[in-house]
Amino acid sequence: MSDDGNQATRDYKRNSWWDTRIIDMEPGVIRFSGYPIEELIGNVGFVQMIWLMLRGELPSRGQAELLEAALLAGVDHGPQAPSIGIARMAITCGVGLNNAMASAINTLGDVHGGAGEQAVELFRSIAAAKANGTPLELATREQLAAFTVAHGKFIPGFGHRFHPVDPRAPRLMELVRIAAVDGIVSGQFRDIGLAIESALSDEKRRKRVPMNIDGATAVIYAELGFPAPLARGLFCLSRAVGILAHAWEQQQQGGRNKGPIPRDELPSYSGPPPRPVPDGI
């Protein structure tokens, strides 16, 4: 960026078409929620900064550690995941890392990244029923039934197409248990998560339906008081790390216009047989 005239004395008019509580600036000054940036740098961690930007206040150390664990846990699940596969394919098309990242992050929608958001909503509905006096087990069954009616058979946060037990979930839940013992969080959403796991397994006697990464991070986000949509936003920050790493690795490996299938293969075709274009179309 180049210096452009005598900045320090320029009058800046405040345009209220855009208003924010997040950041304030004047020439030579940047403050986040009132905190000068030069006091934050080197004194506050990146995860604490993420919290400050989203919540307006700094978190306690215990809160930040729990958020840190959730963010770390979701960074990647391999090139067979569509977000990661897309990042790797995009970079071979000659676009920049920022573009490959964007194409991939864009897909963290209702099915691929929104599961955490839906899980937080489900947990909170159970917590609300509990707060109204319904016992946990009954509240869980009732809300699961209502959820299934509204959204279909997939319960967000539980089960996994690939892992019999998702190795990330028990570890995260243990950190929540410890944080509850230490008084950093209440632990009520961990209890709710365990109750859902139990209810789902009751219903499918021959196999368990254990909590997965979306469910475990949703427990953490709910314990920490994040609104449900931010579960998706935070998953995007987390998964962006794996997306960048894989795009970078693919760029180093090379390849041009790399598509989803190997070069000696073609998709199968199930459309009309060869036919001529009619005259006078």
Add this chain to the structure above:
Amino acid sequence: MSDDGNQATRDYKRNSWWDTRIIDMEPGVIRFSGYPIEELIGNVGFVQMIWLMLRGELPSRGQAELLEAALLAGVDHGPQAPSIGIARMAITCGVGLNNAMASAINTLGDVHGGAGEQAVELFRSIAAAKANGTPLELATREQLAAFTVAHGKFIPGFGHRFHPVDPRAPRLMELVRIAAVDGIVSGQFRDIGLAIESALSDEKRRKRVPMNIDGATAVIYAELGFPAPLARGLFCLSRAVGILAHAWEQQQQGGRNKGPIPRDELPSYSGPPPRPVPDGI
């Protein structure tokens, strides 16, 4: 995600069309660079994880702290920045947080986020000339001249359209100085950054051209041994935080189809005057 059959005994064929060193998986197992995910969670920080994913090994604590400072410093520069403005506008169009983030991160290109990448390349060219025996001041002038011929008059990392002195840069450079004293980094890129600042100010006698956020983070990324393109990728991870925060805030504020200018204004028009469509077109 739903459980889908008896996972533990399924045979997975390895498809070498996609190969990675970053992550390995089998049912129930996820390892990053050989480290089991459940050992990383709660023991390794998010910034250390970012390093592991990009570099293949864990960083030292000092290295992670310097990276943490660089990531924190770049998170946001307000709604007048195109990336942030785009995030805020996008969310009012009824798309998800992941989509608003993607539209915005996509713009962190050569001019808006790529400055850090170019600055790292410039610094490294000066370091290479130094390593060949050219004194720092001469190497700096020569490489600046070569850069200007190749890329034009904007020197990435220096000067700022808004800030007489970018408040983020001196603080970051101080952390580099301390890290060099502690032997965590060499400090040679800080020296190079200061030499460029000096050379640019010599040439424009009436005003200084101080280092900005792109230059200061580029010093850090160069000191930490990151390849130049990853300066852009890391800036994307950093700026994604501000992008998310502003999209979220705008979503809370409401607004529908919010464009760049207030509703009682229109763009100016400088095209042809009104005219009829010709017949027989």
Add this chain to the structure above:
Amino acid sequence: MSDDGNQATRDYKRNSWWDTRIIDMEPGVIRFSGYPIEELIGNVGFVQMIWLMLRGELPSRGQAELLEAALLAGVDHGPQAPSIGIARMAITCGVGLNNAMASAINTLGDVHGGAGEQAVELFRSIAAAKANGTPLELATREQLAAFTVAHGKFIPGFGHRFHPVDPRAPRLMELVRIAAVDGIVSGQFRDIGLAIESALSDEKRRKRVPMNIDGATAVIYAELGFPAPLARGLFCLSRAVGILAHAWEQQQQGGRNKGPIPRDELPSYSGPPPRPVPDGI
């Protein structure tokens, strides 16, 4: 693209993980719905090709002309529209035309481009009620009431924040009227659109709520038998033209990192006042 070995005799295995009815290929051969590409080029128009790709069969000439009118009508609504503003801002960040287009098209969501999709659904619900014997005026009132309960007060396709009468709608509706007279379409959705216009105006006695571009194109897409979600997809193809044109124009005009507000302005700030970062955070 470079030639890579002896293509004509390479064996291509068909991989059914991806299956399509749209296109089939072998070395030297490309067919769309069975039609060889070299027979389509120069004999079939671009809009007929769009229809073929989406529907699997070629349209009649009258059908193509109506679709053509709808696509033309939606191409642009000026830089104050968020999609167009975003395209213009993005290109000044140093990304390619494809990237500026992508960031913008990405925002054609529920509020900015999805209105056409919702309008088609509304029209079809009224048509279904009519088919069950309910008179048009009653069916219209009932479905409008149900829609408002489900989706809120904004009726997609009607009214406009800027235009007392959207100049695009009457012209499109006239083309539908003529096409119905010519037997190309039934005209029932035009009748439904007029019935909604009438019902909305009845309810707000002091002003009319005329059909807008989303409503008029939705009438056309419904008349032509397109599923509701394709109303959004077709709007994306249409608006992509204006998005490209504005990104290109902005690239010609220049500008670096152009944000939403003029350079002598700042957003207003409504967050906490200046405060120091606490110790021991």
Add this chain to the structure above:
Amino acid sequence: MSDDGNQATRDYKRNSWWDTRIIDMEPGVIRFSGYPIEELIGNVGFVQMIWLMLRGELPSRGQAELLEAALLAGVDHGPQAPSIGIARMAITCGVGLNNAMASAINTLGDVHGGAGEQAVELFRSIAAAKANGTPLELATREQLAAFTVAHGKFIPGFGHRFHPVDPRAPRLMELVRIAAVDGIVSGQFRDIGLAIESALSDEKRRKRVPMNIDGATAVIYAELGFPAPLARGLFCLSRAVGILAHAWEQQQQGGRNKGPIPRDELPSYSGPPPRPVPDGI
């Protein structure tokens, strides 16, 4: 969109931060290059409108037909192409058609869509040398050599990894030949394209390197006077059709989180073997 107050008498201030020649609006009025939209709808074709938006004037019928052929020819090349594969994968992640389209269009970069842009630049460099008096064959060899030095061994527009002869190119070139005979274009870029084809085949005696879709459409765009970067933009408008069609088809087929490889496969792993996380990290 909803009606919002008494529009017809509202004063709109013109904000020159955004200026355009493309479109002008006042309440009830929309004009493109001075032409009222209601006169364009139904009288001008979609491809003529594309030309008007990009060039500021309407094309002749012959010019529009040639552009139409180029746009039609590039709409799709199957799910093994990264742009198409990405669109199909993205839609299974629960995002909207506009989002799946955006993620895919975003990848039409230097390697996947930019070939046409580079080919136009190459053709124009040969035309400029010819205009300076160099005979066509010599100008072709010289510019090819210069291009290879600057950009590497891939000559954009020629050869194809899959097709021995790209079936789209001869048909497009024939339309150019006819248009030159009819005086609609000069035909000089067709001559240049043939000269490059000849020069490349001379150099690789055992096989031909015929023109591909990027080269043939580049001939058309050059003949029609489009600046080179618009070759990429126009390819984006063209490929957007196939991107939409495949995203729509995949949405109809179903699938959740569909990644690039079949579900019984995993990527190969070539990173470090299992190892424990060190203490005290």
